[in-house]
Amino acid sequence: xxxxxxxxxxxxxxxxxxxxxxxxxxxxxxxxxxxxxxxxxxxxxxxxxxxxxxxxxxxxxxxxxxxxxxxxxxxxxxxxxxxxxxxxxxxxxxxxxxxxxxxxxxxxxxxxxxxxxxxxxxxxxxxxxxxxxxxx
Amino acid sequence: xxxxxxxxxxxxxxxxxxxxxxxxxxxxxxxxxxxxxxxxxxxxxxxxxxxxxxxxxxxxxxxxxxxxxxxxxxxxxxxxxxxxxxxxxxxxxxxxxxxxxxxxxxxxxxxxxxxxxxxxxxxxxxxxxxxxxxxxxxxxxxxxxxxxxxxxxxxxxxxxxxxxxxxxxxxxxxxxxxxxxxxxxxxxxxxxxxxxxxxxxxxxxxxxxxxxxxxxxxxxxxxxxxxxxxxxxxxxxxxxxxxxxxxxxxxxxxxxxxxxxxxxxxxxxxxxxxxxxxxxxxxxxxxxxxxxxxxxxxxxxxxxxxxxxxxxxxxxxxxxxxxxxxxxxxxxxxxxxxxxxxxxxxxxxxxxxxxxxxxxxxxxxxxxxxxxxxxxxxxxxxx
Numbered sequence: 001x002x003x004x005x006x007x008x009x010x011x012x013x014x015x016x017x018x019x020x021x022x023x024x025x026x027x028x029x030x031x032x033x034x035x036x037x038x039x040x041x042x043x044x045x046x047x048x049x050x051x052x053x054x055x056x057x058x059x060x061x062x063x064x065x066x067x068x069x070x071x072x073x074x075x076x077x078x079x080x081x082x083x084x085x086x087x088x089x090x091x092x093x094x095x096x097x098x099x100x101x102x103x104x105x106x107x108x109x110x111x112x113x114x115x116x117x118x119x120x121x122x123x124x125x126x127x128x129x130x131x132x133x134x135x136x
Numbered sequence: 137x138x139x140x141x142x143x144x145x146x147x148x149x150x151x152x153x154x155x156x157x158x159x160x161x162x163x164x165x166x167x168x169x170x171x172x173x174x175x176x177x178x179x180x181x182x183x184x185x186x187x188x189x190x191x192x193x194x195x196x197x198x199x200x201x202x203x204x205x206x207x208x209x210x211x212x213x214x215x216x217x218x219x220x221x222x223x224x225x226x227x228x229x230x231x232x233x234x235x236x237x238x239x240x241x242x243x244x245x246x247x248x249x250x251x252x253x254x255x256x257x258x259x260x261x262x263x264x265x266x267x268x269x270x271x272x273x274x275x276x277x278x279x280x281x282x283x284x285x286x287x288x289x290x291x292x293x294x295x296x297x298x299x300x301x302x303x304x305x306x307x308x309x310x311x312x313x314x315x316x317x318x319x320x321x322x323x324x325x326x327x328x329x330x331x332x333x334x335x336x337x338x339x340x341x342x343x344x345x346x347x348x349x350x351x352x353x354x355x356x357x358x359x360x361x362x363x364x365x366x367x368x369x370x371x372x373x374x375x376x377x378x379x380x381x382x383x384x385x386x387x388x389x390x391x392x393x394x395x396x397x398x399x400x401x402x403x404x405x406x407x408x409x410x411x412x413x414x415x416x417x418x419x420x421x422x423x424x425x426x427x428x429x430x431x432x433x434x435x436x437x438x439x440x441x442x443x444x445x446x447x448x449x450x451x452x453x454x455x456x457x458x459x460x461x462x463x464x465x466x467x468x469x470x471x472x473x474x475x476x477x478x479x480x481x482x483x484x485x486x487x488x489x490x491x492x493x494x495x496x497x498x499x500x501x502x503x504x505x506x507x508x509x510x511x512x513x514x515x516x517x518x519x
Contacts, residue, residue, distance in 0.1 A: 006273065006275075007272050007277075009269045009270070009272075009273050012269075040388065041266040041269075041270050041385060041388070066285075066392070067285035067286070067288045067289035067292070068288055069336050069338075070334075070337035071281055071336055071337075072333065072336065073334075075253075075254075075277040075278040075280075076255060085275055087274060087275065087276055089285050089387050096388065097387050098387075099274060100274065101275070112289070112293070123273045123274065124273050125273075129273055129274055
């Protein structure tokens with residue numbers, strides 16, 4: 001039933017370290033190996049110093065809520081059984097943003113600046129996807 | 137050199153808009169193209185520049201073959217989603233002003249009834265591959281879901297309300313009722329908006345644009361040649377495109393509440409030598425209600441965060457200070473990628489807009505928005 005299965009990521013050599021990290025329960029962020037600037041999503045070169053050299057660093061997984069939405073309509077049949085679900089944009093401590101699910105599907109309790117911490121949930125293709133839970 | 141008043145929109149055409157069209161996207165594109173070329177008083181073979189719009193419909197070569205174009209001197213792509221058609225005016229104006237060609241056809245056709253819906257289409261666009269890899273698997277699929285966090289943050293920071301978004305939906309629906317070629321035929325109230333089902337919070341069903349089939353096209357020609365063509369001349373006085381920081385992913389954008397048009401609009405107003413206060417009608421890309429409100433702020437009609445109050449009190453209605461989307465827009469006429477906004481602006485400036493005519497209008501603008509935040513703006517005047 002490919003039609004109702006959830007869409008899965010298709011990692012490339014550029015992005016594979018990210019998915020290797022989530023499989024191990026770690027949020028990894030690409031950094032420039034030359035100047036240290038973090039970037040997300042992964043890119044080939046640094047937009048500050050233009051180096052091709054990269055290094056992947058483990059994120060603390062902590063951040064604060066930048067914005068969110070709550071899905072009430074399934075635009076893909078694979079998600080029809082999960083409605084509603086909340087998506088949250090998080091300012092990570094490392095200085096980049098991540099999109100993840102919010103642990104409370106209704107979105108109740110969300111506010112700008114809410115401290116959150118990353119965990120993982122299994123998504124399409126068996127890939128581990130970030131899910132954020134309020135701290136404390 | 138400036139592109140101010142160098143070119144004119146000399147022909148416009150649009151098919152009937154419907155759901156369940158039996159013609160293909162390419163046929164609809166050709167139907168609209170022939171209407172626009174005839175409106176300009178040209179023969180199809182005289183078209184010598186082509187910019188096809190959208191990821192459906194035919195490429196320039198196929199259009200040229202079908203139209204029997206004698207010599208295609210210029211073709212280009214402006215792949216910016218809903219900002220494409222106005223970005224295409226900029227590149228057409230540059231090409232015509234440089235003497236590369238004389239009459240550029242800009243045309244789109246869509247048959248979404250038989251093709252992919254919005255949530256699938258955007259992931260077919262190569263510029264979104266990172267969104268497709270990192271956000272789609274989480275259930276961030278359709279534009280409604282990708283744009284909703286921008287609106288939510290705007291609401292949290294500035295106190296913008298769902299009722300203020302509803303004011304835009306009700307206004308634009310009212311205009312559609314004055315347009316025989318609009319899909320939506322029933323009036324709506326603010327209560328209808330508030331009662332419509334939630335799609336992607338904060339967007340309700342009536343905050344979202346339509347899925348529809350049809351074709352639209354227009355012809356751009358040199359301003360001096362336009363004097364000898366049949367229609368009242370509509371000059372392109374200011375034109376610009378603008379791209380937000382982090383154009384390929386909204387989630388990574390430094391300021392999620394500012395769109396690409398914030399960078400382009402000052403250039404377009406400076407080129408035209410006018411200010412927002414001079415604008416008499418505005419056809420603003422309205423894939424979602426909030427996107428209209430944000431563009432009004434980003435173009436300088438009001439300050440950042442003031443859009444909610446600005447859209448209230450009937451200001452955007454016909455008879456108000458700034459009539460917006462007099463054709464019914466993407467929200468209530470049809471989703472024609474914003475080509476219908478250009479067509480309507482030209483109709484208004486020609487004084488051919490029938491029951492929805494803004495009386496005595498001399499200056500107006502149309503905008504495009506697409507590709508997760510890219511913007512484009514065209515300021516036009518009758519002359």
